[in-house]
Amino acid sequence: MEGKTVLIAGAAGFVPSTLAEHYLNLGAKVIGLDNFITGSQSNIDLLSKNKNFEFHKTNVYEALPDFKNQKIDYIMSMASPASPIDFAIIPIEIMRVNSEGTLKLLELAREKGARFLEASTSEVYGDPEIHPQTEDYVGHVNPIGPRSCYDESKRFAEAMTMSFHHKYKVDTRIVRIFNTYGPRMRPNDGRVIPNFITQAMSGADLTVYGDGTQTRSFCYSTDLVAAIHNVLMSDDVTPFNCGNPDEYTMLETAELIIKILGSKSKIKHLPLPKDDPKRRRPNIGKLQAVSDYAPLVKFEDGIRATAEYFKSL
Numbered sequence: 001m002e003g004k005t006v007l008i009a010g011a012a013g014f015v016p017s018t019l020a021e022h023y024l025n026l027g028a029k030v031i032g033l034d035n036f037i038t039g040s041q042s043n044i045d046l047l048s049k050n051k052n053f054e055f056h057k058t059n060v061y062e063a064l065p066d067f068k069n070q071k072i073d074y075i076m077s078m079a080s081p082a083s084p085i086d087f088a089i090i091p092i093e094i095m096r097v098n099s100e101g102t103l104k105l106l107e108l109a110r111e112k113g114a115r116f117l118e119a120s121t122s123e124v125y126g127d128p129e130i131h132p133q134t135e136d137y138v139g140h141v142n143p144i145g146p147r148s149c150y151d152e153s154k155r156f157a158e159a160m161t162m163s164f165h166h167k168y169k170v171d172t173r174i175v176r177i178f179n180t181y182g183p184r185m186r187p188n189d190g191r192v193i194p195n196f197i198t199q200a201m202s203g204a205d206l207t208v209y210g211d212g213t214q215t216r217s218f219c220y221s222t223d224l225v226a227a228i229h230n231v232l233m234s235d236d237v238t239p240f241n242c243g244n245p246d247e248y249t250m251l252e253t254a255e256l257i258i259k260i261l262g263s264k265s266k267i268k269h270l271p272l273p274k275d276d277p278k279r280r281r282p283n284i285g286k287l288q289a290v291s292d293y294a295p296l297v298k299f300e301d302g303i304r305a306t307a308e309y310f311k312s313l
Contacts, residue, residue: 002027005072007114009060009105010079012039014184015119015177017047018221019076019228024050031072035059037093038081043184061101064108072112074232077105077157078119082150084273085190091149098153099160106164109172117173117232118161120239122280123151124176132247132281135176135239145275158239165237175231178243178282182221182302183309193218196254197307200263210272212251217281219244220297220305227284230291241282244295260303 006023010016011032017039020030024047032047032055047053056065060079080097081090102118109116125133126141141151164170181193188194199206219227219242227242234240248256254267287293 004074005029005031005070006074006076007031007033007072008076008078009033009101010039011047011055012036012041012043013078014043014182014186015180015221015224016076016078017043017184018182019078019225020047020053022225022229024052028052029054031056031070033058033060033064033079037090038083038086038186040184040186060104061096061099064104067108067112072108072114074117075105075109075112075114076117076119077102080119080150080154082121083186083190084147085188087147087149094149095153098157102157102160106160106170110164110168110170115171115173115232116161116164117175117228118157119228120154120158120174120176121151122176122178122241122243122282123147124155124158126151127275127277128279131279132245132283133241134283135241135286142275146273147275162237172237173231173234174237174239175228175242176239176282177224178219178241178280179216180219180221180224180243182306184221185306185309187310187313192216192250192253193303193306194310196257197261197303197310200257200261200265201307201310203264205266205268206254206258207268207270208250208254209270209276212254212269213249214272214276215247215249215279215281216253217244217247218253218299218302219295220302223295223297227287227293230287230293234290236290240287241284242287243282243284245282245284246295246299247281256299257303260300261307
């Protein structure tokens, strides 16, 4: 990637900052954009130690910096908050970054002749009626539910991306990211892994919603970055599932984290939130057909690394 320039919107976030580090390590120049609505200054401080990193504090749905004389080879649209706690607090901001923000980034890609990658989500499948989920499944989504600000705006972002590809021949890619965890997450992120780890570390009860039989598939952050890179370098403009197909019930996940961290915590059951998906597991056969991608980090190792990061805070 030496001599290439990668622009990453949302660079202060957990996954985007890990992705930025990946491209810096490959010798690319990385331009990061973020407004810190959920991102962390510490992630930008870490990236800024590399002379090939350039950062602009900006809200991408309001305005982009002036890149008139800047060569940009790749644009990665990753600026959306993605945690359930954010859906109730900043729903309008989430919808605007995935609509107006995506539009501005696509217009920049068109202007620069850059390859564009939209970081979509498994949420576009909603509460899926098929299992595991394949890319040709069109979803089962509640357009007015508590998660709709995120899943519907991501569906819109995918449609906008494909429209730019068809109308303007912009070189686009789409990844649908499944549950991801790892260092640089917010401990109060609201997603299941940081919730369980912080509860187990403090000895508090682990809160399992419903009877705990609903499932998720957890991918460690560096494995996700490898998946995204493989999609970026592929020749296929249609969506790719990116994640780890290892599937756990919420009850199994809670019990495993208590065991891995040697915690004395117990498990407490709470009512199931509205529209909470019952099963989530990616079929990654499409990605594996065009690359050598395979998740490498074991769940136990990933949980320990994430817990160590939380302790360091």
